[in-house]
Amino acid sequence: MNIDELAQRAGEWLSGTGPQSDIVISSRVRLARNVAGFPFLSRASESQRKELLRLLCNTISNTPIGSRVTFFEMETAHRLDRQVLVERHLISRQHAGGQGCRGVAVSEEETVSLMVNEEDHLRIQSLRSGLQLGAAWDEVGRLDDAIEAQLDYAYHPRLGYLTACPTNVGTGIRVSVMLHLPALKLADQMHKVFRATRDMHVAVRGLFGEGTEALGDFYQISNQTTLGKSEEEIISAFEGSVIPGIVKYEKRARELLVNERPALLDDKVFRAFGVLENARAMSTEETLALLSHLRMGVNLGRVSEININTINELFVQMQPAHLQKLKGEELTPEQRSVIRAETIRKRLSRDN
Amino acid sequence: MNIDELAQRAGEWLSGTGPQSDIVISSRVRLARNVAGFPFLSRASESQRKELLRLLCNTISNTPIGSRVTFFEMETAHRLDRQVLVERHLISRQHAGGQGCRGVAVSEEETVSLMVNEEDHLRIQSLRSGLQLGAAWDEVGRLDDAIEAQLDYAYHPRLGYLTACPTNVGTGIRVSVMLHLPALKLADQMHKVFRATRDMHVAVRGLFGEGTEALGDFYQISNQTTLGKSEEEIISAFEGSVIPGIVKYEKRARELLVNERPALLDDKVFRAFGVLENARAMSTEETLALLSHLRMGVNLGRVSEININTINELFVQMQPAHLQKLKGEELTPEQRSVIRAETIRKRLSRDN
Numbered sequence: 040m041n042i043d044e045l046a047q048r049a050g051e052w053l054s055g056t057g058p059q060s061d062i063v064i065s066s067r068v069r070l071a072r073n074v075a076g077f078p079f080l081s082r083a084s085e086s087q088r089k090e091l092l093r094l095l096c097n098t099i100s101n102t103p104i105g106s107r108v109t110f111f112e113m114e115t116a117h118r119l120d121r122q123v124l125v126e127r128h129l130i131s132r133q134h135a136g137g138q139g140c141r142g143v144a145v146s147e148e149e150t151v152s153l154m155v156n157e158e159d160h161l162r163i164q165s166l167r168s169g170l171q172l173g174a175a176w177d178e179v180g181r182l183d184d185a186i187e188a189q190l191d192y193a194y195h196p197r198l199g200y201l202t203a204c205p206t207n208v209g210t211g212i213r214v215s216v217m218l219h220l221p222a223l224k225l226a227d228q229m230h231k232v233f234r235a236t237r238d239m240h241v242a243v244r245g246l247f248g249e250g251t252e253a254l255g256d257f258y259q260i261s262n263q264t265t266l267g268k269s270e271e272e273i274i275s276a277f278e279g280s281v282i283p284g285i286v287k288y289e290k291r292a293r294e295l296l297v298n299e300r301p302a303l304l305d306d307k308v309f310r311a312f313g314v315l316e317n318a319r320a321m322s323t324e325e326t327l328a329l330l331s332h333l334r335m336g337v338n339l340g341r342v343s344e345i346n347i348n349t350i351n352e353l354f355v356q357m358q359p360a361h362l363q364k365l366k367g368e369e370l371t372p373e374q375r376s377v378i379r380a381e382t383i384r385k386r387l388s389r390d391n
Numbered sequence: 392m393n394i395d396e397l398a399q400r401a402g403e404w405l406s407g408t409g410p411q412s413d414i415v416i417s418s419r420v421r422l423a424r425n426v427a428g429f430p431f432l433s434r435a436s437e438s439q440r441k442e443l444l445r446l447l448c449n450t451i452s453n454t455p456i457g458s459r460v461t462f463f464e465m466e467t468a469h470r471l472d473r474q475v476l477v478e479r480h481l482i483s484r485q486h487a488g489g490q491g492c493r494g495v496a497v498s499e500e501e502t503v504s505l506m507v508n509e510e511d512h513l514r515i516q517s518l519r520s521g522l523q524l525g526a527a528w529d530e531v532g533r534l535d536d537a538i539e540a541q542l543d544y545a546y547h548p549r550l551g552y553l554t555a556c557p558t559n560v561g562t563g564i565r566v567s568v569m570l571h572l573p574a575l576k577l578a579d580q581m582h583k584v585f586r587a588t589r590d591m592h593v594a595v596r597g598l599f600g601e602g603t604e605a606l607g608d609f610y611q612i613s614n615q616t617t618l619g620k621s622e623e624e625i626i627s628a629f630e631g632s633v634i635p636g637i638v639k640y641e642k643r644a645r646e647l648l649v650n651e652r653p654a655l656l657d658d659k660v661f662r663a664f665g666v667l668e669n670a671r672a673m674s675t676e677e678t679l680a681l682l683s684h685l686r687m688g689v690n691l692g693r694v695s696e697i698n699i700n701t702i703n704e705l706f707v708q709m710q711p712a713h714l715q716k717l718k719g720e721e722l723t724p725e726q727r728s729v730i731r732a733e734t735i736r737k738r739l740s741r742d743n
Contacts, residue, residue, distance in 0.1 A: 302729050306671035313669030319658035377654050 040109045040147065042120040046356075046364035050127065050149030055351040057169015061338040062286050064217040064257065067128070068175040068274070069164035070183055071202045071211040075191040079203045080156055088140040088156050094190070095155045099144050102185035104151060108144040113137065119369065122360030128166060130154055151178060158203045159211075161186070170286075172214060172278045176270065199266070209266030214277050217246075218285060221256040221335040222292035225307060231288050232258070239281055240264055246327075255327030255354070260285065297339060308336030312345075315383050316391075320376040326357045326383065344391045353386060392461045392499065394472040398708075398716035402479065402501030407703040409521020413690040414638050416569040416609065419480070420527040420626070421516035422535055423554045423563035427543035431555045432508055440492040440508050446542070447507045451496050454537035456503060460496040465489065471721065474712030480518060482506055503530060510555045511563075513538070522638075524566060524630045528622065551618070561618030566629050569598075570637060573608040573687040574644035577659060583640050584610070591633055592616050598679075607679030607706070612637065649691060660688030664697075667735050668743075672728040678709045678735065696743045705738060 052065040077083060077091055096110055113121060113134060121135035129152040130143050141156035154162040163182050165175040193201040199209040207213070223229050236243050244259045260281065262273050296304040311332035315321075321329075334350045336342040355361060357379050363370050366378055404417045429435060429443055448462055465473060465486060473487040481504040482495050493508035506514040515534050517527035545553040551561040559565070575581050588595050596611045612633065614625050648656040663684035667673075673681075686702045688694040707713060709731050715722050718730055 302671050306732070309669035309671055310666055313665030313667075314662055315665075317661035317665030319654050319661055380658070 040145075042111070042116075042123050043364055045127070045145075045149075046123050046361050049348075049352055049355065052128075052149065052166045052168045053351055053355050054168050055347060057167055057171050059286060060169040062219055062289050063170040063282065064219055065128070065166055065168055066170055066172045066175050067164060067166045067213075067215045067217075068172060068179045069162055069213050069215075070179055071159040071200070071207040071213070072161040072163065072183070072186070073193040073201060073203070074160045075193045077160065077193075080158065080160065081203065085139060091160050092140050092142055092155050095153075095161055096142065096144070098186050098189045099153055101189060102182055104146055104182065107147050108151070108153070109147075110142055110144050113141045113143065114139065119360050119363055123364060126355060126358040126360055129164075131157060133157060150175075151182065153182070159207070170216065170278065170282060172216070172274050172282075176214075176274050180270075206263075207265050210268070210270050210273070212265055212270050212273060213261055214273055215259050215261035216277065216282050218258050218260060218282075218289070219256060219331065219334065220258055220285070220289050221331050222296050223289050224256045225303070226292045226295065228288070228292055232285055235284060235288075236260060236281070239276075241281055254324060255331035257327075257331070293335070293339060304339070305336075305341055307332045308339075308341050312336065312342060312387075316387050317384070318380045320373075321380040321383065322372075322376055323358055323379070326379060327354065330354055330357075345387060346390050349386055349390050353383060357383065392497075394463070394468075394475050395716055397479070397497075397501075398475050398713050401700075401704055401707065404480070404501065404518045404520045405703055405707050406520050407699060409519055409523050411638060412521040414571055414641050415522040415634065416571055417480070417518055417520055418522055418524045418527050419516060419518045419565075419567045419569075420524060420531045421514055421565050421567075422531055423511040423552070423559040423565070424513040424515065424535070424538070425545040425553060425555070426512045427545045429512060429545075432510065432512065433555065437491060443512050444492050444494055444507050447505075447513055448494065448496070450538050450541045451505055453541060454534055456498055456534065459499050460503070460505070461499075462494055462496050465493045465495065466491065471712050471715055475716055478707060478710040478712055481516075483509060485509060502527075503534065505534070511559070522568065522630065522634060524568070524626050524634075528566075528626050532622075558615075559617050562620070562622050562625070564617055564622050564625060565613055566625055567611050567613035568629065568634050570610050570612060570634075570641070571608060571683065571686065572610055572637070572641050573683050574648050575641050576608045577655070578644045578647065580640070580644055584637050587636060587640075588612060588633070591628075593633055606676055607683035609679075609683070645687070645691060656691070657688075657693055659684045660691075660693050664688065664694060664739075668739050669736070670732045672725075673732040673735065674724075674728055675710055675731070678731060679706065682706055682709075697739060698742050701738055701742050705735060709735065 073079065074091060074094065077087055080088065099105060099108060111124065124130040124143065125132055125135045127149065129145050129149060134141060134154050134157045144153040150165055150167055152164045163179050165178040167175050195201055200211040202208050202211055220232065223232060233243060240263045242261050242263050244261065246254045246257045311329040315329050315333060330350055330353055333342065333345065337345055337347050337350060356365060359375055362375050362379055370378065425431065426443060426446065429439055432440065451457060451460060476482040476495065477484055477487045479501065481497050481501060486493065486495065486506050486509045496505040502517055502519055504516045515531050517530040519527050547553055552563040554560050554563050572581065572584065575584060585595060592615045594613050594615050596613065598606045598609045663681040667681050667685060682702055682705055685694065685697065689697055689699050689702060708717060711727055714727050714731055722730065
């Protein structure tokens with residue numbers, strides 16, 4: 040598997056088939072780990088980074104999924120290839136834009152990615168469509184065990200796993216769930232989510248995590264504490280109350296729109312549809328915003344001629360790097376804008 | 392003919408059949424006249440106004456078009472009926488909203504309207520589609536002669552016709568041409584028009600004349616001086632140089648769009664088309680702006696499935712009062728917005 044092939048297809052989490060996928064786009068669990076006997080990366084020499092990359096790649100190869108992962112080296116990878124991995128949420132923006140020897144191992148179905156030499160020596164991530172935190176946690180846990188069986192992690196008997204940033208110390212776990220909340224946004228009720236999550240020590244962020252905006256009404260909900268609670272407690276709080284609570288808000292907002300403000304709802308949905316079907320130039324931001332409204336329309340049965348998979352695919356493939364991969368060449372923002380609009384028109388008319 | 396019938400159909404100037412109608416919407420000539428022996432309206436008593444209305448209605452009835460005009464009294468007319476007349480440019484906003492005894496005579500084809508007791512005792516207007524100032528002037532001149540044969544106008548041997556506002560003294564003529572200038576607007580070149588017209592003592596105004604905005608890229612070009620030039624000189628300057636000059640700018644801007652920025656052009660045109668075909672609620676302002684882009688698209692051959700007449704009709708019939716007449720009931724702005732979008736969808740899909 041190479042990045043070009045990856046860019047053309049939809050991984051598991053893009054399929055939009057998981058539980059509650061009308062609102063829950065994806066579930067992610069990641070662990071931050073460091074190898075005992077090596078300094079944190081901020082103090083590591085280039086040869087220590089190289090040694091870590093070699094060691095961790097070997098270790099990953101010897102896990103049960105070792106034969107089903109592909110390694111990508113970031114230092115030699117083309118800028119577009121790194122950007123594709125970011126757009127698919129397989130690596131962080133920091134990892135793509137970083138310096139020095141670093142890499143990522145990605146499983147066939149893209150449910151697992153392991154970043155080496157990002158902020159920590161190792162970040163183990165499982166990403167699944169819909170609300171599947173339990174499955175994601177099982178996968179990450181099994182991998183973590185398989186790796187720990189081969190090497191020693193930096194671990195402190197009282198603090199737990201040691202990490203480069205103190206916010207990750209302890210379990211090293213970050214749980215994040217990507218939600219699609221167009222009705223709450225449309226009804227101007229996102230403050231309900233912000234209020235509820237603040238009390239639960241949960242962060243609400245944009246499409247690409249920390250410091251990014253909520254493009255296309257997508258919000259990432261993630262835990263803020265990694266210390267003092269077990270992984271299972273965090274997962275079960277997310278799956279049992281945090282996420283269901285927000286999902287309930289969004290469902291209620293959708294019901295209210297359908298029952299009490301159908302003209303407003305349809306106006307948003309069909310305007311988006313009309314512009315997507317007709318525009319000749321479109322930015323990524325506008326595309327996400329319009330696809331978001333169309334997605335809500337399809338999920339609420341207001342639009343029947345478009346397949347939800349088409350929309351889920353477009354969300355990923357209309358991003359800048361994916362679009363350039365699709366076209367097979369580097370493009371200026373203006374060129375992308377025209378090709379993006381053209382591609383969307385074609386895809387939608389294929390369904391329609 | 393009553394206002395309800397009027398609202399349903401398209402008069403001559405709405406047909407969009409006149410010369411250069413891709414850019415020139417309509418040509419209007421109006422004369423301001425006052426009857427000798429009566430004070431200007433600002434000083435007239437209600438009984439004098441009544442007397443004037445009676446006298447001028449009789450006089451109009453005795454002109455060659457007398458048997459083909461309908462009189463509407465403004466004082467007793469329903470607010471919506473008055474608004475329909477404004478939206479068709481048959482009376483001014485001031486006349487619709489004014490006080491006291493006043494009226495308007497409208498010819499069958501709506502090429503002629505005669506307002507009684509507006510700012511002056513009499514305003515004789517001819518309105519025609521496309522660039523037809525000569526024909527409009529002939530019609531107005533004939534009517535003016537037929538009226539003057541029956542009564543004395545307030546006239547000063549040196550100043551000419553006396554009018555309530557000094558800006559009309561002399562010939563009392565106002566020539567205005569409504570232009571559709573979407574390409575100049577889109578290319579951000581309207582300053583060319585403003586600069587050129589400033590030097591020619593010509594005013595550029597919005598859709599409903601003085602003090603109104605240029606909705607939907609429509610601009611009214613009119614003369615500012617009525618004194619020291621003959622009617623024929625003013626008409627011939629407009630028809631021979633002022634209007635052709637602006638039309639040339641717009642044509643050049645359209646050519647540039649077609650040849651050098653077709654993606655920008657089509658993006659505007661097809662977005663407008665897509666929204667018009669899909670929106671579920673739409674204000675008058677947005678409708679005008681979108682129809683303007685669609686009209687340009689049809690005129691430039693970018694959109695072939697829509698008939699230009701459909702667009703011309705929608706321009707008039709989607710205005711608030713027309714829409715309520717069409718629906719046969721008074722509607723709130725919210726209700727209008729929904730019905731407007733619905734009506735536009737139906738009309739466009741009939742063509743498409």
